[in-house]
Amino acid sequence: MSEPTAGTDALRPMTSIQVQQTRDFVESLDQESQPYWDMVEIGDELSRDLHLTPELVILYADGVEDFNPWYEGWVMNKWHIDGQSPFGGAIVPPLLVSHFVLSVQFDHTKPFAVGSIHTFHDTTIHEPIPVGATVRILTRATDKFVKRERRYVRHEVTVTDSETGVLYLSETRDILSL
């Protein structure tokens, strides 16, 4: 267990027990992992289903302080509601599922490849996603390239409704790897 040192609480107030818990947590993340470049082969496909619960949507939107009522399928006091948007009930913020692509293209059954940076996305939003839908995120590695002595891995992504197959979003995205 590492010794707590100055710095952990530099940007937010903490007591000694909070500092220690933080250091313990950071240490627990230290796993043996490969660079992302070595983990991925062109043609690799990964897929996972994600249930877009009202609570998940609120967690996402609150994190970026986006309080648009269109995204509310859950409000305090009432809890679950149908919500209201120009499409009827509550919908998912337009780029929410793009954020979760990370949890698919980085094979979650393996240690996370530290030192990887998301650098680019080209996203088409085809249809609004209703809050409560379950979506299938499919990623396919399409290219590995070096640009200005940096290594990049490119993926093509589709997000579809798990039940109906409706295409909600498609995306090209690049990850810079150590």
Place this chain on the structure above:
Amino acid sequence: MTTISNGAPPAEGLVTRDTPVGFELVGVKKRAVIQLMGSRLWGRFNPNHWDPRYARETGLAAPIQTGEMSTAYLAEMCVNHFGRNFFTGSRMVCKYINATLADEIITTYGVVREKTPKGDGFRFTVDIWASNEDGQKKTVGTVEVDVGV
């Protein structure tokens, strides 16, 4: 009859088919708050997004936001201006060119670059970016959205 807004943007947004090239979108402004950067849904999986000590050990001046947070800020600006149109057939391209550091204040911007006739309306192309208070661009890109089509 007077209706009271609940804080939602106009359903059709603020941009109409008559909005000219050169129109400047009104952005959103946010502080890169360390507690939000390190929340479970956002950056907690990687201490570089919230732990000053770990960030320093890996060569960063401070914890850095996930790029998707600035994408979300830019998307919020786009929803305010394009309303429902942003959810059907739009395109958003973003490049993360500089890291957003904890405590920086980020403002989003957009300028209509082009209008291409499409159906009864136009496909708008808008240059978008997010900058800190010194004007350093963090994220740059474009959006394309159909209006009045």
